[in-house]
Amino acid sequence: MSADTILNILVATIAAGTPLVYAALGELVTEKSGVLNLGVEGMMLVGAISGFITMAKTGSLFLAVVCGMTAGALMSLVFAILTLYLMANQVASGLALTIFGIGLSAFMGIKYTSVALNGVPELHIPILSDIPILGRLVFSYDILIYLSLLILAGVAWFLYKTRAGTILRAIGESPKSGHALGFSVIGIRYLAVLFGGAMAGIGGVYVAVAYTPMWVEGMVAGRGWVAIALVVFATWRPLRVMVGAYLFGGVTIAQFHIQGLGIEIPSQFLSMLPYLATIAVLVIISRDKNTIRVNSPASLGITYHPENN
Amino acid sequence: MDIIGLKTNDGTRKRKDTETGAVPRLELRGMTKIYPSVIANDSIDIKVASGEIHAVLGENGAGKSTLMKAIYGIVKPDRGEILWEGEHIDIINPAHARKLGIGMVFQHFSLFETLTVVENIALGMENQNDMEKLSKRITQVSEKYGLPLDPERLVHSLPVGLRQRVEIVRCLIQKPKLLIMDEPTSVLTPQAVWKMFETLRKLSEEGCSILYISHKLYEIKELCHKATIIRDGKVTGYANPADETPSSLARMMIGKELPVCSQDKPDINGQKCLEISRLSKKKADQFGTDLNNISLTINSGEILGIAGISGNGQRELTNAVIGEWLSEKPEDIMICGNPAGNLDPGERRKLGLGFVPEERLGRGVVPGMNLLYNYLLTAHRHNLINWGLILFKKTSDFAKKCITSFDVKCGSIDDQITSLSGGNIQKFITGREILQEPKLLFVSQPTWGVDVGAANVIRQSIIDLRNQGTAVMVVSEDLDELFEICDRLVVIAGGHVSPCLNVEDTTKEEIGLWMNGMFPGGPAESLN
Incomplete structure (x- = not known):
């Protein structure tokens, strides 16, 4: 393998991991507030098709992202009303949301099947992008990738450095205590769920508009589920979520190249690799019980009934 | 007996102050809260003067906690009035209660185990963002009242006694006018209980009123100036704890004599x-x-x-x-x-x-x-x-x-x-x-x-x-x-x-x- 191939793999890795960074960060915030939303796959798909249609009609990436985020947030609003207002079971509602999203996105996309877009141009920053190797490796991605890193930093800062973030984590640990201190548990959870939906939406937009700019039914292809797994195996910590997402992206790209080299391994095994590798690595780095206990939201998935008043 | 006698004098003096026309810090009139299966509070009246340590005595399930939650704005009463320093108010939520100067130490801790002491305390306050400044104040306040605390420790690593200290300091730091303590001594050693009593007496001298909830009779005799006794959601008596005996308090609390276990141990050749x-x-x-x-x-x-x-x-x-x-x-x-x-x-x-x-x-x-x-x-x-x-x-x-x-x-x-x-x-x-x-x-x-x-x-x-x-x-x-x-x-x-x-x-x-x-x-x- 030449140095150039390796560089190509590395650059492609970041792009392959980005949808996961978005979706998993959103899910992380949702789960930190104590809500388990298993509808990520569905929200990503609806976000993807909404963004794709907007992009095809207007050509504006900005509008596509806004539409995708709105669509994802609307999907999560359905979930939020079911679980936070009607107190439905979170697991069942999340699964239903995914099934609903798969169907809805396929329906919305009937006319767009196999339509291709131009994709999102990579940024060219004068001087910086021209540095050999480093220029390609650091300064020549599309704008959505830089946005995802910005959001990553923002989420980490929000959760661990701000009062609002501390309240969110506190609610996820003990909604009862939070209520006793006078925080609006349900209100905060609504916001967290909506943020999760918007992030899933933008993750979907990235898949359909930037990563493989062509509409294929069900094209999110399980990334929503991987995002949920990432959050758990990364023990609800933003930086580890990013590491996991890029690891998944890296192995995905690497196995394409291995297939290209004509090595005699059944392709099904190679396609399995990204899932196996990501889970194996994250399980190993996070098997410490204390990290899990300190970081996992204790009330995750449990419906909160505010005290009778 | 001497010690208790001294305290009686002290208490009497304070009550005289309040009886000469001063407005009580808190007055409850006809507080009623009905749950589907039970009447938790039935027309309860309580008056608490400033600087008074007022006991609310009752068995588990008598309705003490519900009443306190109503004062702290967690539970909405169905009927009844709350007068705060002579004015009618509705306490909407805990944040409102804290604004008025009401602090509460919960029976079951309301702490977040995976957060640090300072984060926990910040959450109980409005608009508190500067953690370093807050840490310093925590150290100051906690030492002033003889309850030292390390602000940076994670709460789950603290023993139970120290967790309660966090709750108390969380209230004290806001200079409360009324402190509600719900069964605070159930997890403390005798020494820690005496130490906490000292803190409470100091607070009372500074003019802070304390509502002290307990079913431990000797604590109430030792500490409190006045007592309201509740049974099955109703007030069964008001008392001056220093004048009562544990058994007379118990009669008001459970409606009969305090039961005692009979011992008479047989001589068994132990294996x-x-x-x-x-x-x-x-x-x-x-x-x-x-x-x-x-x-x-x-x-x-x-x-x-x-x-x-x-x-x-x-x-x-x-x-x-x-x-x-x-x-x-x-x-x-x-x-x-x-x-x-x-x-x-x-x-x-x-x-x-x-x-x-x-x-x-x-x-x-x-x-x-x-x-x-x-x-x-x-x-x-x-x-x-x-x-x-x-x-x-x-x-x-x-x-x-x-x-x-x-x-x-x-x-x-x-x-x-x-x-x-x-x-x-x-x-x-x-x-x-x-x-x-x-x-x-x-x-x-x-x-x-x-x-x-x-x-x-x-x-x-x-x-x-x-x-x-x-x-x-x-x-x-x-x-x-x-x-x-x-x-x-x-x-x-x-x-x-x-x-x-x-x-x-x-x-x-x-x-x-x-x-x-x-x-x-x-x-x-x-x-x-």
């Missing part, structure tokens, strides 16, 4: 029923405690009490004795002469072990099942099963016997166990274990959150069981209880077990010191 020798165990996680070289013996016909602040190895010791954790060497634990260290709980029960766990629901009984099945849960070994089939007639006879002989108040054996009150569930579990005629009974926190009447039934039945020749091991945080029923006491602190003391030869103060690890061979780590 070793449980022998633990040099048992050590590494903790399972960061939140556990290592057990260090524990040796204990319990003979038939005696009650051995294990005192200690929770989180000092009680959980680990319990698991080791009842078999939820297995030892590598069978000889580590001998039950009635049989090596049992490697036996599972079922096999140990066959050797004569009975167990009443600390967690009633989930470990003592299955919440979703009725009394009959819950009786079967541990008693099935006693020929209630034939060829895999349940003998319903026999089981229900036993379950009914359990209900009548242990005064379990319930509709029938087909009732869901969760429809019973905590005290009745505890009586049921204790009865179930006792009816199986164990040779060794392990009881963990026998009367936690149980009303006085039920607590007495449970204690008496433990004593009666001892008198029949059973060995009983009681783990409890309640020193009064241990001194009432035990023959011998050991203290567990930091996973070490102290030498054994006869109850007649020791005092609560000595045991309190030992609970901090200050015993021969103990960890001697001060909790302060």
Whole structure:
């Protein structure tokens, strides 16, 4: 393998991991507030098709992202009303949301099947992008990738450095205590769920508009589920979520190249690799019980009934 | 008596101040809160003057906590008025209450374990963002009131006594005008209780009113200026605690004399029923405690009490004795002469072990099942099963016997166990274990959150069981209880077990010191 191939793999890795960074960060915030939303796959798909249609009609990436985020947030609003207002079971509602999203996105996309877009141009920053190797490796991605890193930093800062973030984590640990201190548990959870939906939406937009700019039914292809797994195996910590997402992206790209080299391994095994590798690595780095206990939201998935008043 | 006399003078002076026309800090008129199944508060009137320590005395379930939650804005009363410094107000939520100057220390801690002390305190305040400044103020305030705290510690790493300190400091830092304390001493050593009383007296002198909720009569006599006594949601009397005797207070609280357990111990030639020798165990996680070289013996016909602040190895010791954790060497634990260290709980029960766990629901009984099945849960070994089939007639006879002989108040054996009150569930579990005629009974926190009447039934039945020749091991945080029923006491602190003391030869103060690890061979780590 030449140095150039390796560089190509590395650059492609970041792009392959980005949808996961978005979706998993959103899910992380949702789960930190104590809500388990298993509808990520569905929200990503609806976000993807909404963004794709907007992009095809207007050509504006900005509008596509806004539409995708709105669509994802609307999907999560359905979930939020079911679980936070009607107190439905979170697991069942999340699964239903995914099934609903798969169907809805396929329906919305009937006319767009196999339509291709131009994709999102990579940024060219004068001087910086021209540095050999480093220029390609650091300064020549599309704008959505830089946005995802910005959001990553923002989420980490929000959760661990701000009062609002501390309240969110506190609610996820003990909604009862939070209520006793006078925080609006349900209100905060609504916001967290909506943020999760918007992030899933933008993750979907990235898949359909930037990563493989062509509409294929069900094209999110399980990334929503991987995002949920990432959050758990990364023990609800933003930086580890990013590491996991890029690891998944890296192995995905690497196995394409291995297939290209004509090595005699059944392709099904190679396609399995990204899932196996990501889970194996994250399980190993996070098997410490204390990290899990300190970081996992204790009330995750449990419906909160505010005290009778 | 002298000390109490002095306090009476003090208290009287303060009351005179308030009676000369000053507006009370807080006045409740006709407070009523109705829940679907029960009237929690029925037209309750209370007046609290500034600087007054006012006791709200009542049994578990009398409605004290509901009333306090109404004052703190967590529960909305159905009827009634709240007057704050003479003005009518509706307290909308806890944030509003804090703004008025009301602070509350909860019975069940409202702390977030995975956050630090300073983060926890910041959450209880409005718009508090500068953590460094807050840390400094925490150190200042906590030292001023003699409650030192490290602001950067994670709460889960603090022992229970210090967690409560966090709650108190969280209130003090906001300079409250009224502090509500809901059963604050249930987790403290006697020394820590005195220390807290000093803090409260200091606050009272500074003009802060305190609503002090408790069912411990001597505390109220010692500390409070006035008392309101509540029974079944109604006020049954107002009193000047210094003028009352514990039994007159108890009459108002439970409507009859305070029950006392009868002792008269028969002389039984004791055989070793449980022998633990040099048992050590590494903790399972960061939140556990290592057990260090524990040796204990319990003979038939005696009650051995294990005192200690929770989180000092009680959980680990319990698991080791009842078999939820297995030892590598069978000889580590001998039950009635049989090596049992490697036996599972079922096999140990066959050797004569009975167990009443600390967690009633989930470990003592299955919440979703009725009394009959819950009786079967541990008693099935006693020929209630034939060829895999349940003998319903026999089981229900036993379950009914359990209900009548242990005064379990319930509709029938087909009732869901969760429809019973905590005290009745505890009586049921204790009865179930006792009816199986164990040779060794392990009881963990026998009367936690149980009303006085039920607590007495449970204690008496433990004593009666001892008198029949059973060995009983009681783990409890309640020193009064241990001194009432035990023959011998050991203290567990930091996973070490102290030498054994006869109850007649020791005092609560000595045991309190030992609970901090200050015993021969103990960890001697001060909790302060």
